[in-house]
Amino acid sequence: MDYSKMCPKYESAAELLGKKWTGLIIRVLLGGPKRFKDIKEQIPEMSDKMLTDRMKELEASGILTRTVYPEMPVRIEYELTEKGRHLDEVIHSIQNWGENWM
Amino acid sequence: MDYSKMCPKYESAAELLGKKWTGLIIRVLLGGPKRFKDIKEQIPEMSDKMLTDRMKELEASGILTRTVYPEMPVRIEYELTEKGRHLDEVIHSIQNWGENWM
Numbered sequence: 001m002d003y004s005k006m007c008p009k010y011e012s013a014a015e016l017l018g019k020k021w022t023g024l025i026i027r028v029l030l031g032g033p034k035r036f037k038d039i040k041e042q043i044p045e046m047s048d049k050m051l052t053d054r055m056k057e058l059e060a061s062g063i064l065t066r067t068v069y070p071e072m073p074v075r076i077e078y079e080l081t082e083k084g085r086h087l088d089e090v091i092h093s094i095q096n097w098g099e100n101w102m
Numbered sequence: 103m104d105y106s107k108m109c110p111k112y113e114s115a116a117e118l119l120g121k122k123w124t125g126l127i128i129r130v131l132l133g134g135p136k137r138f139k140d141i142k143e144q145i146p147e148m149s150d151k152m153l154t155d156r157m158k159e160l161e162a163s164g165i166l167t168r169t170v171y172p173e174m175p176v177r178i179e180y181e182l183t184e185k186g187r188h189l190d191e192v193i194h195s196i197q198n199w200g201e202n203w204m
Contacts, residue, residue: 010125010193013200018120023112062203083203091112093195098115101164101185 013090016061021046021054023091026080029064030088033079063087115192118163123148123156125193128182131166132190135181165189 017023021043028034028042040051055078058064063084069075080087119125123145130136130144142153157180160166165186171177182189 007126009200009204010197011122012204013196014116014120014125015122016120017196018116018118020113020117023116024109086199086203090195090199093192094115094119095112097188097192098111101188102111102114 016057016063017087017090017094019054019057021050022058023094025051025054025058026063026084026087027091029078029080029084030091033067033077035075035077039078058084118159118165119189119192119196121156121159123152124160125196127153127156127160128165128186128189129193131180131182131186132193135169135179137177137179141180160186 024043024046025039028039036051036055040046040048043051055064055066059066062081064078064080067077067079069077126145126148127141130141138153138157142148142150145153157166157168161168164183166180166182169179169181171179
């Protein structure tokens with residue numbers, strides 16, 4: 001097998017998943033679209049700033065979308081894209097290994 | 103589900119896998135025990151120092167063992183532990199997602 005070809009895409013994916021809180025945020029969003037405060041409620045130990053930063057990174061990576069509903073007050077929802085939803089299996093796989101071996 | 107329980111073990115596992123070269127080294131070792139120079143040959147872009155550092159980390163994490171054979175010259179082999187071999191599925195899962203979506 002050509003290992004040099006494995007490298008860049010694997011490394012990008014693993015780096016993204018290895019960032020603190022990212023797996024947890026994706027896991028919460030696998031349950032469906034959520035507002036900022038709903039995500040926050042499920043991961044109370046994470047600061048607002050950290051959640052904001054991670055959400056921006058995940059939006060930039062095409063893992064989630066941010067939709068603004070022009071209501072009063074404005075409603076903003078975060079939702080996984082197809083790319084993000086396909087991380088389900090990957091995250092479960094890391095989680096299973098972690099539970100058995102870490 | 104209790105997300106706080108998911109956190110530490112998932113994060114440790116994902117952080118380990120997210121380090122540059124780690125996935126690649128494990129993938130090479132999934133092919134069987136190897137000597138330092140054999141791993142190096144398969145990942146020529148990685149420096150000796152980087153490979154040495156990663157191998158030490160992976161040994162400390164219980165992912166691989168380092169065996170010294172008292173021959174002349176001394177032979178040193180690196181081999182995945184059971185914990186390390188079980189990363190096979192995880193790495194394939196990250197790799198597949200990366201290939202499809204990155």
